[in-house]
Amino acid sequence: MALGYPLLNSPNKKPPSQQHTNPTMKLPLPISLTTISLTILLLLLSTSTQVQSKNQDGLTLQVFHMKPQKQLSWQENVLQMQAKDEGRVEYLSSLVAGRSVVPIASGRQIIQSPTYIVRGKIGTPPQTLLLAMDTSNDAAWIPCTSCDGCSSTLFSPQRSTTFRNLPCGSPQCNQVPNPSCSVSACSFNLTYGSSSIAANLAQDTITLATDPIPSYTFGCVTKTTGPSSPPQGLLGLGRGPLSLLSQTQNLYQSTFSYCLPSFKSLNFSGSLRLGPVAQPIRIKFTPLLKNPRRSSLYYVNLVAIRVGRRIVDIPPAALAFNPTTGAGTIFDSGTVFTRLVMPAYNAVRDEFRRRVGPNLNVTSLGGFDTCYNVPIVAPTITFMFSGMNVTLPQDNILIHSTAGSTTCLAMAAAPDNVNSVLNVIANMQQQNHRVLFDIPNSRLGVARELCTK
Numbered sequence: 001m002a003l004g005y006p007l008l009n010s011p012n013k014k015p016p017s018q019q020h021t022n023p024t025m026k027l028p029l030p031i032s033l034t035t036i037s038l039t040i041l042l043l044l045l046s047t048s049t050q051v052q053s054k055n056q057d058g059l060t061l062q063v064f065h066m067k068p069q070k071q072l073s074w075q076e077n078v079l080q081m082q083a084k085d086e087g088r089v090e091y092l093s094s095l096v097a098g099r100s101v102v103p104i105a106s107g108r109q110i111i112q113s114p115t116y117i118v119r120g121k122i123g124t125p126p127q128t129l130l131l132a133m134d135t136s137n138d139a140a141w142i143p144c145t146s147c148d149g150c151s152s153t154l155f156s157p158q159r160s161t162t163f164r165n166l167p168c169g170s171p172q173c174n175q176v177p178n179p180s181c182s183v184s185a186c187s188f189n190l191t192y193g194s195s196s197i198a199a200n201l202a203q204d205t206i207t208l209a210t211d212p213i214p215s216y217t218f219g220c221v222t223k224t225t226g227p228s229s230p231p232q233g234l235l236g237l238g239r240g241p242l243s244l245l246s247q248t249q250n251l252y253q254s255t256f257s258y259c260l261p262s263f264k265s266l267n268f269s270g271s272l273r274l275g276p277v278a279q280p281i282r283i284k285f286t287p288l289l290k291n292p293r294r295s296s297l298y299y300v301n302l303v304a305i306r307v308g309r310r311i312v313d314i315p316p317a318a319l320a321f322n323p324t325t326g327a328g329t330i331f332d333s334g335t336v337f338t339r340l341v342m343p344a345y346n347a348v349r350d351e352f353r354r355r356v357g358p359n360l361n362v363t364s365l366g367g368f369d370t371c372y373n374v375p376i377v378a379p380t381i382t383f384m385f386s387g388m389n390v391t392l393p394q395d396n397i398l399i400h401s402t403a404g405s406t407t408c409l410a411m412a413a414a415p416d417n418v419n420s421v422l423n424v425i426a427n428m429q430q431q432n433h434r435v436l437f438d439i440p441n442s443r444l445g446v447a448r449e450l451c452t453k
């Protein structure tokens, strides 16, 4: 249900008056940092190569990490990612809080935020395009050639023999906000802060890995205005209605896994594996929890956190799953740095600082409050889920400046200006792990896997 994408509003369809509400968002970072954030997700297409394979081992799709087009300093990079994270976590928090308002201002940030992409093909003959992977979103949207204001590679419906617009009478059209009928198409408008996006509801064949998915429903973006248009297509891997998983149940049986490469490396390819075949067998699982109010999100039960050998003291309410308030813990591929609700984060941070050395000077950088200007030895951090402990290696805990002079604990407290009840296990903490989403068995698996090349 992420990104305010209209298809995602089902089943709890919101009144249009609320969909366009624009909540104010407080960004604790300097404004100047947020204004340059728009460039970061532009892609260097030339560095991406796709390797597809199909055999009895199933389907594998290579995952690329997005690379900023502009050469940015390490600090700029980190701060940009964090600025975007703020918006995303606020957005996710607002989703889970059960409010019917999509926080559009943060949605603007969020569109730019998913940092891992896959390459897909759409249409007949196939046109290649890049899609941002987002596990907290059901949407598929694609910038189309008719698009006025789109900035990235565009899909040309005219050049596809299998493209069709969905008519107003189609059931899918009932699930978009503010639908309107043009000659033969269902179209709709979205507002993101100061930007607006218009799209046609459409279908075409999309190919991820090697299997064509015929009549895949997505939003064909026709117009964007304002400073923040979606830079590329979006591949929502949530599990709500109209998601990729729902649309490919026969093919992939609501099962997929990914390995995200390190975001420090520039080449890096990991993989998105679709379908139950060839998924890891030696993997630890924790049950997936269902929140009917936020059907796309992948909730798990985080029961405790260990720093070094000590299980830190966290009030149970800070971790408890509550479908009504939305409280609990999710795995998310689109947030960069893990966010814990304040009491949980404080407990982790305090123990971390104690273990690193109580006499060392702690500095802050942007939203990170535990940074050191001297080399440190960090304790391990273990997320203890029901049935599964995940101990993070140092690379998943620390972020280092390129010069090596600054090291920060790469986690933060959840933004405290929205209902901050949600813990988000983010992509930096997941990198070099295989994360398996097994919806039929309602479980999520995690296993170490080096996929940074």
Ligand SMILES: *[C@@H]1O[C@H](CO)[C@@H](O)[C@H](O)[C@H]1NC(C)=O
Pocket (backbone or CB within 6 Å): 178, 179, 180, 187, 188, 189, 198
């Ligand atoms: C979309 O926005 C345009 C103006 O930009 C407006 O004319 C049109 O009526 C809007 N469509 C819907 C469905 O709100």
Ligand SMILES: *[C@@H]1O[C@H](CO)[C@@H](O)[C@H](O)[C@H]1NC(C)=O
Pocket (backbone or CB within 6 Å): 265, 266, 267, 268, 453
């Ligand atoms: C990227 O890959 C190329 C060859 O595929 C290799 O030469 C280069 O060292 C790699 N760079 C990084 C940062 O891993």
Ligand SMILES: *[C@@H]1O[C@H](CO)[C@@H](O)[C@H](O)[C@H]1NC(C)=O
Pocket (backbone or CB within 6 Å): 359, 360, 361
């Ligand atoms: C900590 O910072 C203070 C002030 O910046 C400085 O005087 C002190 O020497 C530092 N302590 C250590 C252990 O580096």
Ligand SMILES: *[C@@H]1O[C@H](CO)[C@@H](O)[C@H](O)[C@H]1NC(C)=O
Pocket (backbone or CB within 6 Å): 306, 384, 386, 387, 388, 389
């Ligand atoms: C996780 O680690 C704790 C010790 O810190 C242990 O008691 C527990 O059994 C472990 N859980 C699993 C599922 O391995």
